[in-house]
Amino acid sequence: MLEPNIAGGIVGGLLIGSASVLLLAASGQIAGISGILGGLYGKWTDTDRLWRLIFLTGLIAGAGLISIFSHGLTVTLQTQGFQLILAGILVGFGTRLGGGCTSGHGICGLARRSKRSFTATLIFMVTAMVTVYLIRHVIT
Amino acid sequence: MKLLLSIFIAGLLFGAGLAISGMTDPAKVTGFLDITGQWDITLLFVMGGGLLVTIPFFPxxxxxxxxxxxxxxxxxxxxDLDxxxxxxxxxxxxxWGMSGFCPGPAIAGLVTGSLQIVYFVLAMIAGQLLAVLFEKKL
Structure with a gap:
């Protein structure tokens, strides 16, 4: 088990919240990562694609900066191969159909007091917890 | 130019936040989702920290x-709730529960060069495209 990192959690959360406020204030866009990614394909203009690419590049670079100062990021894969691919498909399909993920519905939608985002966040938290419960405590 | 620069800075802050909070590690995420196990409450503080800024500043x-x-x-x-x-x-x-990855941490995690994360992100894009096709068929 990993020790909870409360200070890191709060600092990281404050940065994510500030990033969302900055994006909204500067560009009028919601910092929902699944939506920003999803807008890269489909009937969008080139200028619309450009800001999405720039945001996602910044996202990767930001994680990279911290990685440099903390001697690399830890990534402990929870599953591999077919199951990881299936999980990826579910995450992509689900966030598109449901119109958002942890950032868009969770961080931004809740702040907008959106009933849709509140419902979505509740549902994905519950199904994710049930999934982990089944994998860790029932199947194995 | 100012627009694109601020968007880049927003992306940087977002990615840095994910990495500092440890959310780029799927084990931290499943540790939070595993409420009947040895619960890791870090993710709750990440969401709380985020909302602490967005709730007052969005309005x-x-x-x-x-x-x-x-x-x-x-x-x-x-x-409407459809x-x-x-x-x-x-x-x-x-x-999310199976992998411990939601879209932000998965994309940020590409910086590690992990091939498994590349597969995950490609699968995620395929899933989004499938949903687009699915919605067209409806």
């Missing part, structure tokens, strides 16, 4: 008639 920002460097706000307008929102969110949760 303040939206009081301005338009954003600093753009003509209007691009906000969702729907209010089956797509519910089914989609449920499926997303299953994938």
């Amino acid at each position: 303040l920002v939206q009081k301005k008639t338009s954003p600093w460097f753009s003509d209007r706000y691009y906000l969702p307008t729907r209010k 089956w797509k929102l519910i089914t989609g969110s449920a499926l997303f949760g299953i994938g």
Whole structure:
């Protein structure tokens, strides 16, 4: 088990919240990562694609900066191969159909007091917890 | 230019936040989701920290008639709870629980060069495209 990192959690959360406020204030866009990614394909203009690419590049670079100062990021894969691919498909399909993920519905939608985002966040938290419960405590 | 620079800085802050909080590690995420196990509450503080900023500042920002460097706000307008929102969110949760990856940390994690994360992100894009096709068939 990993020790909870409360200070890191709060600092990281404050940065994510500030990033969302900055994006909204500067560009009028919601910092929902699944939506920003999803807008890269489909009937969008080139200028619309450009800001999405720039945001996602910044996202990767930001994680990279911290990685440099903390001697690399830890990534402990929870599953591999077919199951990881299936999980990826579910995450992509689900966030598109449901119109958002942890950032868009969770961080931004809740702040907008959106009933849709509140419902979505509740549902994905519950199904994710049930999934982990089944994998860790029932199947194995 | 100012627009794109602020978008880049927003991305940087977002990615740095994910990495500092440890959310780029799927084990921290499943540790939070495993409420009957040895619960790791870090994710709750990440969401709390985020909301601590967005809850007071979103309404303040939206009081301005338009954003600093753009003509209007691009906000969702729907209010109804439809089956797509519910089914989609449920499926997303299953994938999130299986892998410990939601879209932000998965994309940020590409910086590690892990091939498995590349596969995951490609699968995620395929899933989004499938959903687009699926919605067209409806």
